[in-house]
Structures are given as C-alpha cells and as structure tokens.
Amino acid sequence: MTSALVTAAQPVTTHGFLSSSGVEIAFLLVGLVTLGAAVVTVTTRQLVHAALWLVVALGGLAVEYLLLTAEFIAWVQVLIYVGSVVVLLLFGLMLTKAPIGRSPDANVPNRLPALGVAAAAAAALVWVVADAFRTTWIDLDGAPQGTTKVSGEILFRHWVLPFEALSVLLLAALVGAVVLSRLRNQQEQQEQGQQEEEQS
Amino acid sequence: MHLLYPAVLAALLFCTGLYGVLARRNAILVLMSVELMLNAVNLNLVAFDVWLRDALHAGQALTLFTIAIAAAEIGIGLAIVLLVYRNRGTADVDRLRDLKESAAAPDPDHEQKAEAAA
Numbered sequence: 001m002t003s004a005l006v007t008a009a010q011p012v013t014t015h016g017f018l019s020s021s022g023v024e025i026a027f028l029l030v031g032l033v034t035l036g037a038a039v040v041t042v043t044t045r046q047l048v049h050a051a052l053w054l055v056v057a058l059g060g061l062a063v064e065y066l067l068l069t070a071e072f073i074a075w076v077q078v079l080i081y082v083g084s085v086v087v088l089l090l091f092g093l094m095l096t097k098a099p100i101g102r103s104p105d106a107n108v109p110n111r112l113p114a115l116g117v118a119a120a121a122a123a124a125l126v127w128v129v130a131d132a133f134r135t136t137w138i139d140l141d142g143a144p145q146g147t148t149k150v151s152g153e154i155l156f157r158h159w160v161l162p163f164e165a166l167s168v169l170l171l172a173a174l175v176g177a178v179v180l181s182r183l184r185n186q187q188e189q190q191e192q193g194q195q196e197e198e199q200s
Numbered sequence: 201m202h203l204l205y206p207a208v209l210a211a212l213l214f215c216t217g218l219y220g221v222l223a224r225r226n227a228i229l230v231l232m233s234v235e236l237m238l239n240a241v242n243l244n245l246v247a248f249d250v251w252l253r254d255a256l257h258a259g260q261a262l263t264l265f266t267i268a269i270a271a272a273e274i275g276i277g278l279a280i281v282l283l284v285y286r287n288r289g290t291a292d293v294d295r296l297r298d299l300k301e302s303a304a305a306p307d308p309d310h311e312q313k314a315e316a317a318a
Binding site: 031070072081085114117158 | 231
C-alpha cells in the first residue's frame with residue numbers, strides 16, 4: 001500500500017521546478033554554447049568565421065536532438081547541415097569573393113531597428129512559452145523516441161506519400177539550380193557571339 | 201526534462217536568426233540566418249514530438265521534411281545569389297533596388313548594370 005502510494009507520488013516529487021538532472025544540465029550547457037555560437041554567427045564581421053560559427057551552432061543542435069533521444073534526426077542534422085549546407089555556404093562565400101579579413105559592410109548601417117524587433121520578439125515568445133509550459137515535463141525514460149528503427153517505420157508506413165513528394169521537390173530544386181546556373185552561360189555566349197559579329 | 205529548456209532555446213535561436221535576417225547586408229549571411237530560424241523550428245518540433253509521444257511521430261517526420269526543404273532552399277538560394285553576383289558584382293541585398301518606386305534619387309547601380317548590359 002505504502003509502496004504503491006510512493007510510486008504514485010513519484011512523478012510529482014521527482015520534478016522540481018528546475019530539477020537538476022544530468023540531462024538537463026547537459027542540455028543547458030550545450031544550449032548556451034549553441035546560442036552563443038548563433039549570436040556570434042549573426043554579429044561577427046568576418047564572413048568566413050560566421051560560417052564556421054554556424055557549424056558550432058548546428059552541431060550543438062544535433063547534440064540537443066541526441067539529448068532529446070531523437071537519434072536519427074541528430075545524425076541527419078550532422079550529415080545534411082554540418083556536412084553539406086555549410087560547405088555550400090562556404091562555397092557561396094568564396095564564389096562571391098568574400099573578403100577573408102573583417103568586412104566593414106557586413107551589417108546594415110543602422111542596426112537598432114533590427115535589434116529592437118529581435119528583442120521584442122524574443123521577449124514576447126519567451127514570455128508566452130514560459131507562461132504556457134511552466135509545469136510541463138518531457139518524460140525521457142523508456143524506449144528512445146527517435147531511433148533509426150522507429151523513424152524508418154513511421155516514415156515508410158505513415159509518411160510515404162509526403163516522402164515521395166519531397167523527393168520530387170528535391171529533384172525540381174536540383175533541376176532549377178542547374179537551369180539557373182546554365183541560362184546565364186548561354187546568354188553570355190550569345191552576347192559574346194553578337195559582339196563578335198558586330199565587331200567583324 | 202523540463203519542456204521549457206528546448207522551447208526557450210528554440211525561441212531565442214529564432215530571434216537570433218530574425219536579427220540576422222534584418223541586420224545583415226550580405227545575401228549569404230542572410231541565408232545563414234534563415235537556416236538558424238529553420239533550425240529553431242526543428243528543435244521545437246522534436247521537443248514537442250518527444251513530449252507528446254505521438255504515435256505517428258509527426259514532429260520528427262516533419263523535422264526531416266523541413267531539413268530536406270531547407271537543403272533545397274539553400275541550393276536554389278545560393279544559385280540565385282551567385283547569379284545576382286555575376287550580373288551586378290555585389291551580393292548586398294540593400295543595393296538591389298530595381299523595384300524601388302521613387303525615381304528621384306539616381307541609382308548608382310543602374311549605370312553599372314547598363315554598362316554590363318551593353
């Protein structure tokens with residue numbers, strides 16, 4: 001009887017308002033690193049450094065997914081974001097001849113409105129979220145929520161049609177990027193040909 | 201784990217990305233800030249999916265779709281930015297003013313564009 005009472009009362013008593021379990025401490029520390037890296041990403045004047053700090057922010061988010069037991073999404077995050085998106089961004093920076101050192105014109109001259117909008121949005125969002133989910137806890141015990149097995153089953157049982165539509169979208173994006181890059185070359189060649197004809 | 205940790209972190213990351221979108225001039229830095237905002241949304245989706253213990257895991261499926269769409273978006277966006285850079289010689293978003301209405305102020309880019317077109 002008493003043991004049943006104790007186990008029934010267990011979920012209530014184990015949750016302090018800021019209960020300091022190991023997962024929460026790890027989440028908080030990684031979250032601070034992630035947020036700091038994100039802030040440096042949007043404020044640094046060195047363009048390449050911004051891309052590299054973005055790697056830290058996205059990697060920190062992958063660790064947060066791992067702490068939330070969503071393993072598959074964590075590895076997808078590492079593969080796609082850290083692996084390919086940041087590389088694409090670095091290529092973009094280099095192809096647009098980004099200066100390696102400090103670039104004084106990385107930001108708009110008057111940043112106060114942007115700062116005001118961001119601060120107001122942050123205050124409103126944090127206030128609403130904190131008010132709404134003050135007494136909500138995620139139960140991380142038990143089986144992990146996002147192992148590769150679980151993700152594969154739900155993705156190919158319940159979400160097959162959106163998945164296939166997504167593959168069509170990716171193909172369309174690929175073709176679109178190729179077309180965007182090729183059109184200009186043909187135009188340039190035509191223009192060069194016209195110029196040569198005019199000169200001759 | 202308290203739900204507030206991921207929710208507040210996602211809100212703050214989103215606002216960091218919002219600041220970056222508004223304050224950056226270089227188009228590629230704007231794209232980076234957009235990626236930060238998308239990642240904040242992903243963190244929210246995963247956290248709420250794990251909290252609700254959804255049988256279909258709609259949050260995680262939607263997160264995967266968001267990641268794929270973000271990859272497509274960054275590919276197309278970079279292609280457009282590179283095209284703009286080749287046409288104009290700049291990737292600053294606040295110097296692309298072709299659709300601005302008032303013709304009173306002379307546009308310094310217009311002459312460059314005319315030269316490039318000629």
